[in-house]
Amino acid sequence: MSKPVLVVGAGPVGLIMAAELARYGMPVRIIDRLAARTTQSRALAIWPRTLELLDAAGCADAFMATGLRADAVSIHAGNRTLARIPFGTIASSFNYLLMIPQSETERLLAGHLGAFGHTVERETELTDFVGGDDGVSCTLRHADGRIETVEAAWLVGCDGAHSLVRSRLGLAFEGDTLPTGFVIADVHVAGLAIPPDEPAIFWHPDGAVMFFPISRGHYRIIADLGSIALHMPDLGEMQAIVDRRGPGGVILSDPVWLSDFGVNERKVRDYRKGRAFLAGDAAHIHSPAGGQGMNMGMQDAFNLAWKLALVERQDASPWLLDSYSSERSGVARQILSDSSRMTRIVLLRSPLAQRVRNFIVKQGFRIPVVRRAVANRLSGILIDYPDSPLNMGSARGLRGPGPGQRLVSRCSSKQGNRPPRFVLAARNSAEARAMIARHPALLMPEPCLPPDENGIWLIRPDGYVAAAAKSGNWTVIDMALTGVAGDRNIRTCDEIERH
């Protein structure tokens, strides 16, 4: 049997990483040093782009059946509503935010992984590893003290913010720690006069208090501490914060979880060293403002899994794996900058700055195009890879996305349990069928309807455009596929277009 990919960490990122590799038929092992998965609600928000990818992986239905659908988020100052941002304008079939505790997300992902015959090996800790040219020799310690050496083909560190894989690789976690902390409570809430399924943010001169619905009557409450040092809150302190900063008349009871947390904004420069990769919090951490951390981590996994599977099957050249770090690092830079900006806006302390902020938000969000732009940005559907080394051709003059942009196609959705394949979106012509016959290991056996019949698109297994061209310009598609299968093609888009 060929060597497995070893996934370290069974948080949400490790679980979806292992499940995607298993779905593509790869030998995989997933370990976690903890005896059981988290019971804490931690990450609550699953955004539309992650739901689209879970749908393509075949497990979105279970999430929808379990989570709470939020159709808008609102911002208030006392009893005054400054803004309400509806999610119905998000250009996705999942045009809402799914609220679901991380403990449930992990339960569902473990079930999804189980459908491929895999379980998490618990109480199994990675203690060391040595990378070689054709594998990674990993040392594992089991609960009974037994030491095992695993010869893995690849190592994927999904081992969280304090990643051992990252530190052993010597990759710096560059960034800052914010000077303020937050308190958090999962509690029963009565008397909150906003729709029960709607996250709501209340701004006050002292700071913010935010309500995120978990299930009927139960909310996650987060408040910043300003100059007060981090400490574990009790229900009385949370009630006092809500009384002072909230809309009034809100009663908290039955706390399930009370905690505090500081905010780090950090990322690694490279997500890969030799045969080891980082994904999720091991590679990037930031403020929970915008609820993007887990989403970004799960999307790391969707980006890497198909590339590893194609390279391991020798259907693609190893250079394909280099695109993982550059693509995902670009996304992390963007999201870190967005969440940092959002956090700093929430934490404004000067009364003048707060008045200006409230005025701009009230006026700005009256404009539908602003509301739509913010909702679509938060949703993750605008994430793209404009500088990907995979991109070829152009969609200039065509109605449809360009290289590096997302293209949700019915054919990419639910490809089932088989090796990853690109989708050719083109009219079903003799040329399209000839292209499929020329690249049978990389292309799905049937072409799919293109967004514009005057164009041809090559869609990656993770639903991003690898190449686009006007109808008839098959050279672009052929070169993109030849590049994936063989040597990296360093021609520029303009050179390709001239073919």
Ligand SMILES: Cc1cc2nc3c(=O)[nH]c(=O)nc-3n(C[C@H](O)[C@H](O)[C@H](O)COP(=O)(O)OP(=O)(O)OC[C@H]3O[C@@H](n4cnc5c(N)ncnc54)[C@H](O)[C@@H]3O)c2cc1C
């Ligand atoms: C209060 C709070 C609220 C949040 N809200 C949101 C939100 O709304 N939306 C969002 O997207 N994100 C949110 N996040 C962030 C989110 O929780 C993280 O981004 C997410 O948990 C990261 O998942 P992960 O799989 O990368 O890492 P983790 O969940 O940290 O999992 C890492 C796993 O690796 C295991 N491990 C570590 N070292 C080893 C080793 N050597 N050997 C074996 N196993 C090991 C650990 O036991 C752990 O199970 C929030 C975080 C917090 C704290």
